[in-house]
Amino acid sequence: MKAILRLTLVPLAIAFAFIACKSDDPETPHDPELPENTIDSKDAFPALIFSQPVDLLQAPGDSSRFYVVEQGGVVKVFSNVENVSSSSTFLDIKSKVRSGGERGLLGLAFHPDFKTNGYFFVNYTSGTPLKTVIARYKATSTTQADPASEAVLFTFDQPFDNHNGGSLQFGKDGYLYMATGDGGSGGDPRNNAQNLKSHLGKILRVDVNGTAKGNYSIPADNPFLAGTTGNLPEIYAYGLRNPWRISFDSGTGKLFAGDVGQNEREEIDIITKGGNYGWRIKEGIDCYNPSSNCNAQGLIDPVHDYSQKDGDRSITGGYVYRGTAIPSLTGKYIYGDYISGRIWALELDGDARKSNTLIMEGKGNISSFGQDIKGEVYYLNYGEGKVMKVVNGNLN
Numbered sequence: 001m002k003a004i005l006r007l008t009l010v011p012l013a014i015a016f017a018f019i020a021c022k023s024d025d026p027e028t029p030h031d032p033e034l035p036e037n038t039i040d041s042k043d044a045f046p047a048l049i050f051s052q053p054v055d056l057l058q059a060p061g062d063s064s065r066f067y068v069v070e071q072g073g074v075v076k077v078f079s080n081v082e083n084v085s086s087s088s089t090f091l092d093i094k095s096k097v098r099s100g101g102e103r104g105l106l107g108l109a110f111h112p113d114f115k116t117n118g119y120f121f122v123n124y125t126s127g128t129p130l131k132t133v134i135a136r137y138k139a140t141s142t143t144q145a146d147p148a149s150e151a152v153l154f155t156f157d158q159p160f161d162n163h164n165g166g167s168l169q170f171g172k173d174g175y176l177y178m179a180t181g182d183g184g185s186g187g188d189p190r191n192n193a194q195n196l197k198s199h200l201g202k203i204l205r206v207d208v209n210g211t212a213k214g215n216y217s218i219p220a221d222n223p224f225l226a227g228t229t230g231n232l233p234e235i236y237a238y239g240l241r242n243p244w245r246i247s248f249d250s251g252t253g254k255l256f257a258g259d260v261g262q263n264e265r266e267e268i269d270i271i272t273k274g275g276n277y278g279w280r281i282k283e284g285i286d287c288y289n290p291s292s293n294c295n296a297q298g299l300i301d302p303v304h305d306y307s308q309k310d311g312d313r314s315i316t317g318g319y320v321y322r323g324t325a326i327p328s329l330t331g332k333y334i335y336g337d338y339i340s341g342r343i344w345a346l347e348l349d350g351d352a353r354k355s356n357t358l359i360m361e362g363k364g365n366i367s368s369f370g371q372d373i374k375g376e377v378y379y380l381n382y383g384e385g386k387v388m389k390v391v392n393g394n395l396n
Contacts, residue, residue: 039326039345039359040393044378047085049385050076052104054166056370056380056387059110059120062142063373068380068387071104073097073124077143080372091137091145097124102184106166111208112174120145121153121176121208123166130158132199134168134178136208136215153206153215154234156199159192160184163200163242167317171205172253175219178204179257181242187262187289188280193239196224196231201279203246203257203271205236223274239277239299244338245317245368246271250375251331254351258317258335259302262288266315267302268335270351275300304346304353314338316366321345322375326392334359334377334390336366343379343390363388 055069058080068076068087073094078087097105103125111119118139126133138149158164163181170176182188182201193201210217218225218233225233242260249256255271265284269277277300280289284305287294306312318335332345343360346353367382377390 038328038393040391041343041360041363041379041388042391044387044389045078045082045084047083048078048087048387050087050380050387051385052367052382053380053385053387054104054106054367054382055108056368056378057108057110058372059114059142060112061115061373065142066370066372066387067108069105069108069122071106072099073105075105075108075122075145088143090139090143091122091147093122093124093147093150096126096133096150098126098128098130102162102164102181103130106164107168107178109168109170109176112170114139119208121168123168123178125158125164130161131155132158132164132180151215153208154213156180158183158200159190165240165243167243167246169246169248169255171248171255173219174207174209175205176208176216177236177246177255178206179240179243179246180204182240182279188241191280193241193279194276194281196227196235196238199232199234201238201240202235203237203240203243203255204232204234206234221273236273237271237275237277239275239279239281240269241279241283243269243317244315247317247319247369247371249320249333250322250371251320254320256317256320256333258315260314261305261308263308264288265305265307266312266337267305268315268317268333268346269300269302272300277302303348303351304356306356310340312337312340312342316368316379318369318379319371319377321377321390322371323377324374325376326390329359329377329390332357334369336360336363336369336379338366338382341366360390 052071075091076087077090105124107123134153136151139145162184165179165181167179182193192198206216224231243257246257257269267284321329336343341363347355364381365383368380370378
């Protein structure tokens, strides 16, 4: 029997539940590496250190500042200049947030019309018993939010402490997309990811400009709107284990998800409306429950997955590079692994994998990626509390 070990090497087992030893996997391709020093990273804001950072973003149309989400329940804001000396508190909801392990304030998204209405949305865990809260807040300025302005969209119970997902993104359709984990423990014991009556193990999508369900409405083309009685109309896609970071490609509009594996494989999915991404029937390209001869009919395979055998054991989803500073990365999906500290560039041909190139190693516990308005890509080093920028190594 494989030994199942709890992650204890770092304070956050974020997006990661169980590790198991395994033998070599001949199905994993040997991917190329870029020439030495071609791609690297640098400390984007050397004077700043954050407490357990888990998300990084800019507000729509405003490249002058960044926002960092701290897991404990605080959002920091600071000027987008390399010599910035300090950050300030944009939002403090520590009193509402239950954090620790994989719990906490886990995601933030600005309303597309934030400049006009001041709205933004957060995803956090709270209470005993544990629940996920999706809520809207209002900013009084670009550097200060009103912590008393909370309007809860909806909540749902978390049966275990881990696998809370947390990523929030607005699509070009103006709808809010939310990534949720399967509820935790190991192996999805309640089969939440395949259950269309559960919020867990899903990509959810709502219209935050509507009020039919209180503080939101259901988009008219959501796939389960007119489905079987009891199926949740908020569901956009399902069959996910713990999608730790979703993002839209600003060029093509494709929705990417990095989904953390159980004890064998990590995967990247291109999310489509109504899609079933297989968990817990499959883990990546392999059968999981049952362990062989599983019924894969109707399931969507990942566009790329990789074995955990080399120490890559907790994928952190990233962004498609649309900047100008590193032409060799244009159109490639930049993602990493929280445990190994490796970063890759995935190139697609349509919706199929073309290549997957290792571009950096030893970059610490990568808790999240971020992208500025210009399309440049950043990542967060969770343990060091630093914002790192992906750069051309030859020029760094």
